Amino acid sequence: xxxxxxxxxxxxxxxxxxxxxxxxxxxxxxxxxxxxxxxxxxxxxxxxxxxxxxxxxxxxxxxxxxxxxxxxxxxxxxxxxxxxxxxxxxxxxxxxxxxxxxxxxxxxxxxx
Amino acid sequence: xxxxxxxxxxxxxxxxxxxxxxxxxxxxxxxxxxxxxxxxxxxxxxxxxxxxxxxxxxxxxxxxxxxxxxxxxxxxxxxxxxxxxxxxxxxxxxxxxxxxxxxxxxxxxxxxxx
Numbered sequence: 001x002x003x004x005x006x007x008x009x010x011x012x013x014x015x016x017x018x019x020x021x022x023x024x025x026x027x028x029x030x031x032x033x034x035x036x037x038x039x040x041x042x043x044x045x046x047x048x049x050x051x052x053x054x055x056x057x058x059x060x061x062x063x064x065x066x067x068x069x070x071x072x073x074x075x076x077x078x079x080x081x082x083x084x085x086x087x088x089x090x091x092x093x094x095x096x097x098x099x100x101x102x103x104x105x106x107x108x109x110x111x112x
Numbered sequence: 113x114x115x116x117x118x119x120x121x122x123x124x125x126x127x128x129x130x131x132x133x134x135x136x137x138x139x140x141x142x143x144x145x146x147x148x149x150x151x152x153x154x155x156x157x158x159x160x161x162x163x164x165x166x167x168x169x170x171x172x173x174x175x176x177x178x179x180x181x182x183x184x185x186x187x188x189x190x191x192x193x194x195x196x197x198x199x200x201x202x203x204x205x206x207x208x209x210x211x212x213x214x215x216x217x218x219x220x221x222x223x224x225x226x
Contacts, residue, residue: 009152032213034213041219042219042220043116043204043217043218044202044204044214044217045217092213094213099160099170099213100157100213102154102156103154104152104153104154105152105154
């Protein structure tokens, strides 16, 4: 079985500050890990994914995430927040032999 | 670029009524998916279709049926709507790559059942 835990249903940052959204996973086999972003009244958009190889993954809009097997984590970061980053972010996991399991989401709030 | 198109965008039903949610993708993807999104629950998979002619149950299939009409179209049917099916429904599609997971989502159908 696989699962995902996103720490914090809401995260607030100031514009220009570091963004850190936390994701921990549980999987009995090596996982594939994903981050999606959802803007209001829209569907999800794939930000980045880890499959194999380099553990630091770069995505769209300046986001990146690092796969840390020892910590079972896949935290999402961005050095400097923009107002346009305000959205809900979902971490997700699969083993490749199963369908995707989503976390419950973290709402990112960006203040001027 | 249309991507994944869902119709309708909004719908209100009475308990017991039936309806079909339509989804079409123009990216030549093999895989298509139906999810529901409820507050604080993330997304939960209802049904998916790994390729034309195949469908499989996801995490929450009860009360739903699907049809993969052709490679482009994947519909979701509620035969007898219940208030518990009030939700936002998303269709998605994806390539049959290493992860075989959804990559493009539609903008959703907001369904209320009274």
